[in-house]
Amino acid sequence: MERLTDHLIIISFDCLSALDFPILKDLPHFQKILKPGAYVEKVETVYPSVTYACHASIVTGNYPNRHGIINNTLVQPGWRSPDWNWHRDYINGTTLYDEAKKAGLVTASLLWPVTAKAKIDYNMPEIFANRPWHHQILVSLINGTPGFQWELNKRFGHIRKGLNQPALDDFVLESTVHTIKTKKPNLLMVHFTDLDTQRHHHGFSSNEALAALQRHDIRLGRILDALNYSDIYESSTVVLLGDHSALDENKAIKPNVLFRKHKLITANARGKIKNWMAYCKSCDGSAYIYLKDSNDTTTLAKVEQLLTSLANDTDSGIETILTGAQAAEKGADGSCSFMLEAKSGYYFLEDIEGEYIKEITADDVMADPKYTLATHGYSPEKENYETILMAAGKGINPVTIPFCRLIDEGPTFARLLGVSLGETDGRVMEELLII
Known part of the structure; x- marks a missing residue:
C-alpha cells in the first residue's frame, strides 16, 4: 500500500473539546494547521470516555470492549490508588505503532497512554510511580526505551516537577522537539495533559483552562518550528486531536x-x-x-x-x-x-x-x-460533548467534515502511513485524504 506521508506527527491535547474551536481558530499556530488543512467539527468519543480507553481506540480503530482497555484503572477494590492500564500487553490486537514498526518505519512516542513496554523505537511511556517504594525515573526507564529516556531526563528533567502542570507538558514539549530534530521519526505520537488538568481542577471554561489552550498554541508552534529546522516540514503530516471533552x-x-x-x-x-x-x-x-x-x-x-x-x-x-x-x-x-x-x-x-x-x-x-x-467518562450521547480533529500537510485534503468517530482516526492514520489495522470498528476517512 502506498504511503501518503513520510512523517506523521499525532499530537493529542487531552480534553480538547469541539467547544474550544472558537478560541483555537484565532490562535496563531493552530491557524497554521486550520487554514491549509482539514477540520472535523465534531468527533464522537467512546464509552466510557476516559483517557486510556480513548487513546487505545485511537491507535486500534476499535471500541474499548474489543481492544480491552475498558477503563483508566484496574478493578482493585479497597486500593486507594489502583494501578492503571499502562502496558501495551493489555491491548488486544494490533496498533498503529505496531504496524508502522513492522513496515520498517521509525516510531516514537512521548507519554502516549497504554504504551509501557511497547515495541516502539523511541518510547517514553505514560506510567508513574504508584507505590511508595517506586522511583519515577526507574519506573519509566524499565517500561520504555532506556537510553532515549535517560538522555531526555538528563537534558530536560530539571523542567519537570513531578506530575504537576504545566511543567510536565513543558518537559514533554522539549522532549518532543529534541526527538524530531535528532530522530526524525516516521510516526511520532505525543500526549499533552495540561488542559485536562486545568479543567479538572478549575472547571471547563475557567481562566486556567483558557491559559492552557494558549500554552498549547505555543507548544504547537515550537513543534512546527522543529519540523522546519529538521527540513521535514514539507514531507510531514501534522494531526491535532482530542480524546474527549469534559462537563x-x-x-x-x-x-x-x-x-x-x-x-x-x-x-x-x-x-x-x-x-x-x-x-x-x-x-x-x-x-x-x-x-x-x-x-x-x-x-x-x-x-x-x-x-x-x-x-x-x-x-x-x-x-x-x-x-x-x-x-x-x-x-x-x-x-x-x-x-x-x-x-x-x-x-x-x-x-x-x-x-x-x-x-x-x-x-x-x-x-x-x-x-x-x-x-469526563460520560456517554458520547451527552449534549455538546464531542471532541475535535485537525490535520494539515502531506496527504491531507483541505476539507471541513461535520462528523467522524474516534474509532475512525486509527484506520485513517494507518492509511497515511501505508499500513493497515485490519478489520476494525472504525473506517478509513478517505474524504480526509489525497489518495
Whole structure:
C-alpha cells in the first residue's frame, strides 16, 4: 500500500473539546494547521470516555470492549490508588505503532497512554510511580526505551516537577522537539495533559483552562518550528486531536456507600474493605457495577433492586442504568453487571464511607485529587460533548467534515502511513485524504 506521508506527527491535547474551536481558530499556530488543512467539527468519543480507553481506540480503530482497555484503572477494590492500564500487553490486537514498526518505519512516542513496554523505537511511556517504594525515573526507564529516556531526563528533567502542570507538558514539549530534530521519526505520537488538568481542577471554561489552550498554541508552534529546522516540514503530516471533552460537576455519587450499608461490601474498623459481593468501579462520569461472582443471582437481584430505587429517585444523580449487554452494545465492558451514567453535574467515586452524595467545593479539590470541578467518562450521547480533529500537510485534503468517530482516526492514520489495522470498528476517512 502506498504511503501518503513520510512523517506523521499525532499530537493529542487531552480534553480538547469541539467547544474550544472558537478560541483555537484565532490562535496563531493552530491557524497554521486550520487554514491549509482539514477540520472535523465534531468527533464522537467512546464509552466510557476516559483517557486510556480513548487513546487505545485511537491507535486500534476499535471500541474499548474489543481492544480491552475498558477503563483508566484496574478493578482493585479497597486500593486507594489502583494501578492503571499502562502496558501495551493489555491491548488486544494490533496498533498503529505496531504496524508502522513492522513496515520498517521509525516510531516514537512521548507519554502516549497504554504504551509501557511497547515495541516502539523511541518510547517514553505514560506510567508513574504508584507505590511508595517506586522511583519515577526507574519506573519509566524499565517500561520504555532506556537510553532515549535517560538522555531526555538528563537534558530536560530539571523542567519537570513531578506530575504537576504545566511543567510536565513543558518537559514533554522539549522532549518532543529534541526527538524530531535528532530522530526524525516516521510516526511520532505525543500526549499533552495540561488542559485536562486545568479543567479538572478549575472547571471547563475557567481562566486556567483558557491559559492552557494558549500554552498549547505555543507548544504547537515550537513543534512546527522543529519540523522546519529538521527540513521535514514539507514531507510531514501534522494531526491535532482530542480524546474527549469534559462537563462541569459539583456532586460526587458514591454507590459503594449503599453497597456497604446493604452488606454487599464489608470493611474493618479502619474502613478498609475486607470482602465485597458487588462493587462500583468509577469511570468518572459513568461507572461499572461488578459482581465478585457473576453467577450469584441472589446478589444480582439485590443490586438490581437497589439500582432501580436510585433510578426512581430524581435526586440520586443517576441518569441511566444499562445492563452488561446494553453496555457492550455501546462499546463498553460487557462483563459488568450494570453500567451507570451520571446526570450532568455529577460524577462517581469509589468511596465506601460518608454520605451517598458529596457536594464538591474548591477547597475539596485543593485538598484531594479525587475531587474535581469538571470531568469526563460520560456517554458520547451527552449534549455538546464531542471532541475535535485537525490535520494539515502531506496527504491531507483541505476539507471541513461535520462528523467522524474516534474509532475512525486509527484506520485513517494507518492509511497515511501505508499500513493497515485490519478489520476494525472504525473506517478509513478517505474524504480526509489525497489518495
